Amino acid sequence: MPDQHVRGPYSSSSAAGASAPPPVPPRLPPPVTDRTGMAIGLMCATAFIFALQDGFSRVLGQAYPPVLVVMFRYWFFAAFVIALVARQPGGLKRAVRTKRPVTQILRGVILVLEVLIMVEAFVRLGLVETHAVFTAYPLLVAALSGPVLGEKVGWRRWTAIGIGFVGILVILQPGSGVMRIEALLPFAAALMFALYGLLTRHVSRDDPPMVSFFWTGVAGAVAITLVGIWDWQWLAPIDWIWMAGLCVCGMTSHYLMIRAYEMAEASALQPFAYTQLVWVSIIGVTIFGEVLRPNVVVGAVIVVMAGLFTLWRARVKSTG
Incomplete structure (x- = not known):
């Protein structure tokens, strides 16, 4: 949804965000002090705000x-990105200078397209089913x-990827007569977010x-405006209130996410990004009257567990 999932535009191999689950920023320097507990709290708050968004x-x-x-x-x-980057060393002059302009623009376009698909999926499928499928992005x-x-991806992670896709099939129930073509929207969004x-x-x-943060916001804003x-x-008039809430949530969640990744490593925080699925389910059921179907719950649990295993294996490989 990933701005996630507008989700927000920071991301790495492991996260949500689209508007999707909170996206993970590029690798930051190791924290000076261990404030992992506070960082986990910020990540959980970020996941909740992304769900509201x-x-x-x-x-x-x-x-x-x-x-x-x-x-x-x-x-x-984009205004938030420009204001934040302008306060960093070198300001906007430094942010504009990139060694990979084509790739940076491509990233921005892919993310804004992913967010657009997620919003369409929210309308057609609801929050619960959309996010249940979207949780496959770490596997992708x-x-x-x-x-x-x-x-190199070893056999253990390939096994987890296979199990995760079994979970997606459980959610989508192909061949049962209830699967709709719209159910492929969150999977397409997850694929884009992974890329x-x-x-x-x-x-x-x-x-x-x-620099990546700047290009994500600006390139995405230009692309979607065209x-x-x-x-x-x-x-x-009433809808401007909803839009203001959407934008405030977007800016707040991204700021909290940045602060969280300044305090702790991504590998320690990413599992808590999955709490967004819990909040989204609560909002979808209580506010929008969505139905929490058993196959969606079972499939989502399978996908999340497979995703957590791939994250753990990636951490083991990086530290070993």
Whole structure:
């Protein structure tokens, strides 16, 4: 949804975000002091705010073209990015200078497209089913890390990837007569978010995190404006309140996420990003009247457990 999942635009191999689960920023320098407990608290708060953000996206997406909703959201997000980056050493002059401009622009376009697909999925499928399928993105990251980054994926992670896709089949129930083509939307979004994360790792070899952050927000805002401006319309007065909530949630969640990753390593925090699925389920059932089908619960548990295993194996490989 990933701005996640607008989710937000920081990401790596492991995270949510789209508007999707909280995305993980590029690798930051090791924390000076161990404040992992506080960082975990911030990550859990981030996951909750991202869930609220997805709720706002669904409300607005039901009343207006999703491309218009995402365009407004990205305008505010780009302003937030520019203001934040301007306060960093070197300011905007440093942020503009990238060694991989084509890849940086591609990242921004992929992420904004992923967010757009997630909003469409929220409207068509609901929050619960969309996020249940989207939780497969860490598995897709592991599967694509070989062809995209040339990394070696061992048999244990391939086994976890296979089990995770069994969980997706449990959620989607192909051949049962209840599967709709719309159910493939969150899977497509997860695939894009995984590719975005891998490209983020790729550019992080040459560009610092704030450069990638800047290009994600600005490139995404320009791309969605070129498409969304043709669906321009003014929002109803009450809907500006929902839009304000959406934008405030987006800025707040990304700020808290950045602070969390300044305090602790991504491998320690990423499992807590899955708490967004819990909050999304509560919001979907209590506010939007969605049904928590047993196959969705079982499938989501399988996918999350497989994803946690791939994250653990990646951590073991990096420290071993």
